Amino acid sequence: MGKAEENKQHKRNSLLTQSYNLFTTKGISDTSISDIASKAGVAKGTFYFYFKDKQDIINYLIARKSEGLLVKAIDNLKVAVQTNPELPVEEKIIILADSIITDLSKDPKLVKFLNRNLNLGFYVKAYMDESLITTVNVQEEYAKIINSCGDKWRDDKLMLYTIIEFISSTVHSIIVDKLPCDLNEYKPYLFDSIRAIVNVYKI
Amino acid sequence: MGKAEENKQHKRNSLLTQSYNLFTTKGISDTSISDIASKAGVAKGTFYFYFKDKQDIINYLIARKSEGLLVKAIDNLKVAVQTNPELPVEEKIIILADSIITDLSKDPKLVKFLNRNLNLGFYVKAYMDESLITTVNVQEEYAKIINSCGDKWRDDKLMLYTIIEFISSTVHSIIVDKLPCDLNEYKPYLFDSIRAIVNVYKI
């Protein structure tokens, strides 16, 4: 990567970082492109050199942020497996879910920003390649985990979709609106529900 | 209700109906108050006599539409119970869910409009009273159904919350984006998952 290319990456990153800050503090619709550009220290037109429009940068951010959560969850799982190699799949998935939920609960602004769109980071390829340095292929990693045990599945992709949707939607109201109850109160139900869903997909 | 009062209700209804049509065809952000007023045949200023702003009318619409779904589901359940009085709770809930999902699948524009906010129609009281003629108290009815059987629950409200979030989030992507699979393909998994979740909440 030449010096010019480095500089481009740097500006692009600055736009992503600053826009995320503005989106989560002022709100998406109250953040103008002008705001973003000036916070990032570039001219307004420069924004349009790097991103098509506001939705474009939002999509990159969702991808980036949700992939971050998913990658960190995998890392946490790997550690847990080292100390306890014989974990059943359900418990592996619970560990993943717990990692994600814990991170989200620490960052309500992120929850609000993702707005039940966690799945976008998992499924929508379009926004992943360019913005991320990670070489981890998230989908592949999750497939590995699910299929590393002796269990057979009715449809493993559908199970993952279901669980991610389940987590991101139930947790959203609880973290953002603190309704209908506290997260800690909800967690046991949530984890039991996840275990139950996993069992539905087992043959 | 005097003639004047009737006229007011009529205008209010016209605003609600026409705004829903515009929201679902042009999209919410591409629909202006001006559009709504002119379609409803009233002056722009009149809109503000009936509703605070755009979000206000949206909330009334979500309440109206989702309550409609929930009420219809109860009706369908009542019919089913008449022919089969000994239905277990799980199956009652499946009948409710099936009614809601079937209605949603027939009306993708409604799904898009509700945008995973089905719960709003269930929980947010504020927008219910004025806009609806129904005298059915939805929450009460659901409580009755769940507790009409011998089963005891760890937390019946939380169960309902969980199931409604679960349905509205998983079904949203499937109906709107037709991803990751077809609704008919997903239904068996969905119903099995609901049954599993119900069991989680049983003592």
Added chain:
Amino acid sequence: MGKAEENKQHKRNSLLTQSYNLFTTKGISDTSISDIASKAGVAKGTFYFYFKDKQDIINYLIARKSEGLLVKAIDNLKVAVQTNPELPVEEKIIILADSIITDLSKDPKLVKFLNRNLNLGFYVKAYMDESLITTVNVQEEYAKIINSCGDKWRDDKLMLYTIIEFISSTVHSIIVDKLPCDLNEYKPYLFDSIRAIVNVYKI
């Protein structure tokens, strides 16, 4: 016309007048809607209440201005006819043409603004009714003049179209660019040409 209606007409007129001044001094594309609104003493949004966009107000102006020329030419002809009632058609048309050309030569900015679009004021009905107070129907008047004599025509409307195009295009370069010669030098040729064209259309 109520007071409110009068006020509206006044604002509309102010927008037309001020925009014409700006268009002819700064040029059309260098005049912004903002400029027009502020000169007319109204808010930017108010411009859009009266006119669709810049082209809309331009069309009204062209109609207004070119109709003005055509109406004045008729008036001049009427005077000439009073002193000399037996004028042949050719000479009547020359008097009309002379009136138009004389007015144009006194106002090069108008020539530039009309930009060979004199015909628009004659043919395009859409922009005439609202902006003009005149009750003179220009087209009808011209038809009367042409058919007031014993002559028969192959196609009187086509003749008029031809002559107006002829005048507005040849005179444009001469007045705006002062090329290829002076207007006074060109006039005899122009008038002879008009007479010749008139003869072409006589049966």
Added chain:
Amino acid sequence: MGKAEENKQHKRNSLLTQSYNLFTTKGISDTSISDIASKAGVAKGTFYFYFKDKQDIINYLIARKSEGLLVKAIDNLKVAVQTNPELPVEEKIIILADSIITDLSKDPKLVKFLNRNLNLGFYVKAYMDESLITTVNVQEEYAKIINSCGDKWRDDKLMLYTIIEFISSTVHSIIVDKLPCDLNEYKPYLFDSIRAIVNVYKI
């Protein structure tokens, strides 16, 4: 011409060709320098190496296109003269006019692009030399034709100016707006009018 020089000419030509395509399909004001550069396969900055700005390239195009029409008309006339050497001037001019009109009627986009500016190709020297390979001096050729006969003229240049303006303005509306009548219907009047104008300039 060295290889580098050839390459330059090639790029210049590409810019001219591609900009003409864009101007006539998207319209002049909806075509940006960026569009032109990318279609021509060069960088944005390169455009400015070859042309001053948008108007500059437009002028070259008008010159190129209208000179093309005028040159082709001369060729057609030469052929006609071979079979019929005793043609009177009027008819020679009609042959030229017919050639130009026929070409224009086949290419309404060109008519729209030239926008009554046919004369630019005839008179404005500035844009002729560089862009054209033709060694034909159009003005000279036309002078030759007009003076090849026994006739004497009051002012031959003015006649030519008048006729070209006359053709380009009347034909413009007819081809672009299809108003006030069809070209074929108009042609006899047009040709008769041209003959009449020619006679006006004869001594």
Added chain:
DNA sequence: AATGAATGAGTATTCATTCAT
């Protein structure tokens, strides 16, 4: 209760042009 004229802040977006490489 209803109107609709008026507001003017606000925003996205474009684009010609420059200049360091």
Added chain:
DNA sequence: GATGAATGAATACTCATTCAT
């Protein structure tokens, strides 16, 4: 000769909201 990243001024247009009638 060529590039394309960067600029930032410029502009059209929208729209929620108000308020005198």
